[in-house]
Amino acid sequence: xxxxxxxxxxxxxxxxxxxxxxxxxxxxxxxxxxxxxxxxxxxxxxxxxxxxxxxxxxxxxxxxxxxxxxxxxxxxxxxxxxxxxxxxxxxxxxxxxxxxxxxxxxxxxxxxxxxxxxxxxxxxxxxxxxxxxxxxxxxxxxxxxxxxxxxxxxxxxxxxxxxxxxxxxxxxxxxxxxxxxxxxxxx
Numbered sequence: 001x002x003x004x005x006x007x008x009x010x011x012x013x014x015x016x017x018x019x020x021x022x023x024x025x026x027x028x029x030x031x032x033x034x035x036x037x038x039x040x041x042x043x044x045x046x047x048x049x050x051x052x053x054x055x056x057x058x059x060x061x062x063x064x065x066x067x068x069x070x071x072x073x074x075x076x077x078x079x080x081x082x083x084x085x086x087x088x089x090x091x092x093x094x095x096x097x098x099x100x101x102x103x104x105x106x107x108x109x110x111x112x113x114x115x116x117x118x119x120x121x122x123x124x125x126x127x128x129x130x131x132x133x134x135x136x137x138x139x140x141x142x143x144x145x146x147x148x149x150x151x152x153x154x155x156x157x158x159x160x161x162x163x164x165x166x167x168x169x170x171x172x173x174x175x176x177x178x179x180x181x182x183x184x185x186x187x
Contacts, residue, residue, distance in 0.1 A: 041144045085102075
């Protein structure tokens with residue numbers, strides 16, 4: 001089952017995550033019905049589960065590769081950013097929060113790229129991992145949007161989105177501090 005080439009199960013799962021992004025756009029291009037909202041939640045949750053599974057499989061089967069290490073976080077960011085952007089015109093996510101989250105992602109990706117060129121690795125912080133968990137949960141609730149089992153999914157999603165934004169900004173500050181601490185910046 002293992003393949004040292006590109007087309008191994010962990011990379012296939014990553015590519016599938018990227019491949020379903022246009023489906024998410026299509027589902028969210030106009031106000032989705034309750035059924036379409038539920039389908040979008042199922043797709044998003046499946047994508048987040050495969051994000052965990054593909055990394056675990058790559059490590060377990062010794063299939064970690066530079067391409068996989070690049071594509072895995074890229075697939076996660078593409079899915080998350082796309083869905084957040086699509087939620088704004090639907091009135092499900094505030095544009096200013098989405099803008100802050102996008103800026104943080106671009107800044108941290110840039111910092112990691114520079115750090116990589118300097119031979120440094122900026123590991124994910126616990127706050128960054130919390131951000132990911134809260135953001136994934138927030139997006140799931142915002143995608144569903146409706147009330148179910150006495151829970152207003154939209155309100156729950158907004159609260160989680162604020163928590164994710166807080167974690168995002170503070171973890172971004174942490175990454176920046178780590179970068180400055182471990183790098184000699186040349187003026």
